[in-house]
Amino acid sequence: MINIKINEADHAVEEGRTILEVCRELGIDIPHFCYHPGLSIAGNCRMCLVEIKGMPKLMTACSTVVQDGMEILTDSDTVKEARKGVLEFILLDHPVDCPICDKSGECVLQDYNFDYGISKRRSIFPKERHKVEKISEKIYKNDNRCVLCTRCGRFLNEVTKTHEFTTIERGSHTHIACVDPDGLDKNPFSSNIADLCPVGALGLNEFRFRKRVWLTDHVRAVCQGCEAGCNLTVDLHTRHTPLDPNVGPVVRFSSADNYSMQRYFICDEGRYSYKNYNNMEGRLLNPVLNGNEVNEEEALTFLKEATDSGLTGAVVLSPLVSVEENYAAILFAEEKGYDIFRPSPFRKELPEPALFIEKVKAPNHRMMKLLEIPKVTDMESSDYDVVIVLHNIGSIRDNSLVKILSLLKRVKYSITFETEHTEFSENSKLSLPAPMFLEEDGCYINSGKRIQHSTGSLGYPQGVRPLWKWFFGKRFSGPEGLLKQFAKEKLAIELDYEKLGQEGVEL
Amino acid sequence: MKKEVKLSFWDRLYLPAVVKGMGITIKHFFKTLFTPPSKRYTVEFPERKKDVPEWYRGLHRLNTHEDGSVKCVACYCCATACPADAIFIEAEDIDDLDSEYPVEKRPKQFIIDLHRCIFCGFCQEACPKDAIVLTNEYEITQLSREQGLIPLEELVKTPKKKMD
Numbered sequence: 323m324i325n326i327k328i329n330e331a332d333h334a335v336e337e338g339r340t341i342l343e344v345c346r347e348l349g350i351d352i353p354h355f356c357y358h359p360g361l362s363i364a365g366n367c368r369m370c371l372v373e374i375k376g377m378p379k380l381m382t383a384c385s386t387v388v389q390d391g392m393e394i395l396t397d398s399d400t401v402k403e404a405r406k407g408v409l410e411f412i413l414l415d416h417p418v419d420c421p422i423c424d425k426s427g428e429c430v431l432q433d434y435n436f437d438y439g440i441s442k443r444r445s446i447f448p449k450e451r452h453k454v455e456k457i458s459e460k461i462y463k464n465d466n467r468c469v470l471c472t473r474c475g476r477f478l479n480e481v482t483k484t485h486e487f488t489t490i491e492r493g494s495h496t497h498i499a500c501v502d503p504d505g506l507d508k509n510p511f512s513s514n515i516a517d518l519c520p521v522g523a524l525g526l527n528e529f530r531f532r533k534r535v536w537l538t539d540h541v542r543a544v545c546q547g548c549e550a551g552c553n554l555t556v557d558l559h560t561r562h563t564p565l566d567p568n569v570g571p572v573v574r575f576s577s578a579d580n581y582s583m584q585r586y587f588i589c590d591e592g593r594y595s596y597k598n599y600n601n602m603e604g605r606l607l608n609p610v611l612n613g614n615e616v617n618e619e620e621a622l623t624f625l626k627e628a629t630d631s632g633l634t635g636a637v638v639l640s641p642l643v644s645v646e647e648n649y650a651a652i653l654f655a656e657e658k659g660y661d662i663f664r665p666s667p668f669r670k671e672l673p674e675p676a677l678f679i680e681k682v683k684a685p686n687h688r689m690m691k692l693l694e695i696p697k698v699t700d701m702e703s704s705d706y707d708v709v710i711v712l713h714n715i716g717s718i719r720d721n722s723l724v725k726i727l728s729l730l731k732r733v734k735y736s737i738t739f740e741t742e743h744t745e746f747s748e749n750s751k752l753s754l755p756a757p758m759f760l761e762e763d764g765c766y767i768n769s770g771k772r773i774q775h776s777t778g779s780l781g782y783p784q785g786v787r788p789l790w791k792w793f794f795g796k797r798f799s800g801p802e803g804l805l806k807q808f809a810k811e812k813l814a815i816e817l818d819y820e821k822l823g824q825e826g827v828e829l
Numbered sequence: 830m831k832k833e834v835k836l837s838f839w840d841r842l843y844l845p846a847v848v849k850g851m852g853i854t855i856k857h858f859f860k861t862l863f864t865p866p867s868k869r870y871t872v873e874f875p876e877r878k879k880d881v882p883e884w885y886r887g888l889h890r891l892n893t894h895e896d897g898s899v900k901c902v903a904c905y906c907c908a909t910a911c912p913a914d915a916i917f918i919e920a921e922d923i924d925d926l927d928s929e930y931p932v933e934k935r936p937k938q939f940i941i942d943l944h945r946c947i948f949c950g951f952c953q954e955a956c957p958k959d960a961i962v963l964t965n966e967y968e969i970t971q972l973s974r975e976q977g978l979i980p981l982e983e984l985v986k987t988p989k990k991k992m993d
């Protein structure tokens with residue numbers, strides 16, 4: 323630890339870090355374009371200039387390492403003047419077509435220009451024009467808006483190591499060129515460059531002109547695609563106006579930085595999976611008893627009849643739903659003396675390059691392993707009268723499913739929780755509608771044993787109820803209570819949503 | 830709040846009140862009849878129309894370029910500023926990337942719900958392209974709610990504001 327002064331205030335900070343990183347952790351914002359926590363330091367945009375006492379000139383915060391006794395000024399007049407100058411140069415050749423630019427509203431150039439820039443262009447020379455291109459199936463490129471921070475190129479060179487981008491020509495004619503459009507389509511991470519680009523020079527074809535970002539709500543969630551547990555920023559269309567068509571409700575997934583996991587990107591499969599949550603067709607919205615839709619009371623009566631008669635039973639957990647839902651099922655099973663099982667995970671071949679993508683395609687598989695739940699395929703006898711199966715297992719597609727299905731068909735009381743009509747719901751006596759991802763708060767334990775909170779800001783439709791409400795509607799008031807109890811009973815630690823924060827806690 | 834009103838017998842006859850009201854009407858009728866038309870307060874709408882001041886905020890217009898294409902680029906600024914949620918826009922890609930100065934984006938649908946609109950003029954203030962303006966047009970009654978939804982094709986046809 324060393325002592326430095328930032329804006330006249332004393333701070334003790336870790337050695338060997340750059341000024342920009344130190345300031346970020348202290349909550350001091352330094353404008354920057356080319357710096358990105360997941361990439362190497364380029365130091366080419368000069369936006370991050372700060373004043374250091376004793377140094378003859380301004381220094382770049384992104385590449386200067388803090389030293390003992392350093393006195394840094396991040397907001398002095400000289401610094402502001404420098405920012406103004408940098409912005410003026412960047413905007414010399416920038417079209418400023420914010421009204422049609424999809425980055426508008428989340429563009430740092432726009433923000434910085436509001437804060438530090440000048441409002442009138444002094445140059446009389448015409449701006450250089452480049453053609454806007456759809457460079458691949460996924461990405462379009464508008465060189466006019468590029469600030470040449472090279473984040474995109476560095477990402478493709480350093481992270482995916484696929485080298486599709488390069489800068490060509492010199493001086494003011496420099497621009498980014500894509501030398502391998504096919505490679506960009508095949509690259510399972512290429513859409514990240516649209517998030518990475520600090521301006522509207524790179525964007526997703528799919529999102530082009532679909533929605534202005536300021537008309538969406540942004541929430542944080544955990545990707546459901548695999549066990550890696552990447553963080554998502556979910557754009558939700560919740561501000562419905564009378565004339566709106568039914569877009570969404572999920573408009574876009576983009577990556578959310580998780581500094582403690584050092585993960586700043588998501589794979590394209592996860593990114594484009596947002597469409598799955600817009601499909602309301604086939605959704606189970608009411609309890610179904612023996613093939614007929616029934617109301618809650620009738621479903622509850624059947625549930626009581628099945629579980630209060632002291633029969634033997636089994637619960638099949640689901641690695642695709644949250645810790646809270648699974649724990650509610652475990653709690654119920656323990657109270658009734660039922661056996662607990664899990665389906666074996668569905669594995670998929672990894673793409674090239676795979677980076678952090680996991681083979682196991684279930685976000686909460688790690689929880690099952692942590693609690694050492696036996697597999698369904700290891701079930702010794704199948705002499706049960708009651709079988710309860712948790713939601714979404716159908717999408718796992720593997721050999722344990724046959725076993726679960728035959729079990730459901732045979733037993734006297736078969737109960738499934740499902741989000742949509744599936745083979746499982748069809749083959750059980752009672753199927754209960756359950757909320758989807760994004761409809762209910764929930765935590766997931768990823769392959770690195772990090773437990774992370776995913777917000778459920780959409781809310782579930784009428785008729786749908788989470789599992790804990792069916793079983794413990796009176797005992798718990800929300801999913802957080804279940805998490806607290808789970809952490810205490812099973813992990814012997816204290817946890818709540820506030821403690822998990824945005825980045826989760828490693829177990 | 831409920832207030833009990835006791836009507837007297839005289840009140841419950843109603844006739845005196847009717848006669849009194851008619852008296853006032855007839856008085857005004859003759860008063861107007863003998864005033865020269867230029868001094869009358871009433872205008873014989875719709876045969877005669879009144880000029881409204883320049884700042885009057887009436888029916889919206891979407892301005893066009895010389896070649897007839899609409900100036901609006903579907904930026905949603907007006908829809909965002911609108912306090913009554915009266916504007917609905919759906920954007921569209923023009924695919925004119927080969928042209929020298931591509932516009933890229935235009936509204937596919939642009940609907941103003943006149944029954945929601947409060948004619949505040951915020952949309953016109955917010956527009957970065959001077960595309961949407963409120964004109965002097967005030968004859969904007971419709972027979973149904975649906976007719977109050979004015980689409981893009983109509984909005985470009987609204988007559989321009991009369992400037993003195």
Ligand code: SF4
Nearest residue numbers: 419420423429521522
């Ligand atoms: S990149 Fe930013 S500043 Fe440039 S046009 Fe787009 S929103 Fe505006």
Ligand code: SF4
Nearest residue numbers: 468469471472474519
């Ligand atoms: S395209 Fe975007 S990310 Fe790439 S160099 Fe230009 S501004 Fe930076």
Ligand code: SF4
Nearest residue numbers: 911946947949950952
């Ligand atoms: S005048 Fe006001 S209420 Fe009417 S459309 Fe414009 S912003 Fe909306």
Ligand code: SF4
Nearest residue numbers: 901902904905907956
């Ligand atoms: S603010 Fe102007 S340019 Fe933007 S959508 Fe409205 S009318 Fe079109």
Ligand code: FES
Nearest residue numbers: 356365367368384
């Ligand atoms: S962020 Fe430091 S030079 Fe670009």
